[in-house]
Amino acid sequence: MDNKRKICVIIPVHKAAPQPDELIALNACKKHLSSHNCYLIFPQGMDTSAYTAAFEGLLLKPVDPGWLASVEQYNKMKLNLEFYRLFAAYNYMVTYELDAYIFSQDLENAGAFDFDFIGAPFFEGYWEAKPGAKLVHGCNSGFSVRNINSCIRALSGMKKxxxxxxxxxxxxxxxxxxxxxxxxxxxxxxxxxxxxxxxxxxxxxxxxxxxxxxxxxxxxFPWFKVADPITALNFSFEYNLEDSLKLNKGRLPLGCHAWYKHLEFWSRYIDTRSIT
Structure with a gap:
């Protein structure tokens, strides 16, 4: 990996007490991503002790509580130019929501830095995709990597x-x-x-x-490069998991999103004994 590449990991939370499945996700992040600067993004004033106890070295980044007041406000935060400017000293941002899981630290070989955005690919039907649904262009954000400079450039150009x-x-x-x-x-x-x-x-x-x-x-902005679905499968799975595994030639991806909703699949690969 290029030693000049600067990566930050953001872990957004909105409540003081993590659930057992969220602690599993946090421990996986600690194991595989702690060589990078990992930031807990939380509403200013919230008690973070449960997170820092589980992940020593976690950096704290309080934000305006309104940014995390609802799912909709969280989505707007991730489209806010000022949010990306908080991390302008870095080249890439890994978004690691606590319903994600990562199996390896090998971001490079998962294609994480080949695009302006990569995450689990979408299937036709999105969150209601059926087995056999076609892959479509687009990627999920819950476990993803984005080029920070490209995000700033795009958001700065919206006024036109x-x-x-x-x-x-x-x-x-x-x-x-x-x-x-x-x-x-x-x-x-x-x-x-x-x-x-x-x-x-x-x-x-x-x-x-x-x-x-x-x-x-x-x-x-046609210059903004999003990972193609097949490459994105090597990075992350989210839905249609059996299909995803077949399309990825039987290989697990670097990580996944929404694993707790699909324990019948992910319990084969993730130790879920603390929650089952």
């Missing part, structure tokens, strides 16, 4: 789309028929503008931040 947002609000937001017609005429090329999906930046508009980063941002 404000005029298109205003046009959308004026002419298209109230006419689904017109939106569908224009999407058809442009063969979906301008979909992000026609539907106003980039509106998260200008109004009280919500999309999951990983959908924004891996589906919306690349349409606004």
């Amino acid at each position: 789309f404000r005029f298109r947002w205003l046009l959308y609000r004026l002419f298209l937001s109230h006419s689904s028929r017109l939106r569908l017609k224009l999407n058809g005429l442009t063969k979906g090329r301008l979909e992000v503008f026609i539907t106003g999906r980039f509106g998260f930046y200008f109004a009280d508009f919500h999309l999951n931040e990983d959908v924004v980063w891996t589906e919306v941002i690349p349409k606004l």
Whole structure:
């Protein structure tokens, strides 16, 4: 690995008492990622002693409590330019939510630094994907790596789309028929503008931040490189786990997300005795 590459790991939490499965996740992070600066992101004023007791050396980064007040506010935090500027001294950010798990420290060979964003790939149907569903472009954020400079560059460039947002609000937001017609005429090329999906930046508009980063941002900024689904499978799994394992040629990924929701699969590979 390039010794000049600076990596930070962020572990966002919003409550003082971690659950047993979250401690399993935290211990895996400590085992495999403690050679990097690992930051606990928490609401200012919250007691963090349960986390620091489990992970000696964990760095504390309190943030505005409003940033972590709800799932929606957390998503907005991850789309906030000021959040990325907190970590501008680093090249890459590993997001490690405490429903993630990591099996190895080998970020390099998992393709973590080959893209501006990599995480578990999406399947058609997203969180309701059925076995046999096709892989689609886009990646999950819960266990992911992103290029911090690229994120800052993209968010800094959003202001140039404000005029298109205003046009959308004026002419298209109230006419689904017109939106569908224009999407058809442009063969979906301008979909992000026609539907106003980039509106998260200008109004009280919500999309999951990983959908924004891996589906919306690349349409606004074609230079922003998101991992292809097959490469992303080598990095992380989230849903359709048996299919994911087959598509990854029987190999486990570097890590995974939402493992506690799928214990029937992950208990083969993760020691869950403390919670089962």
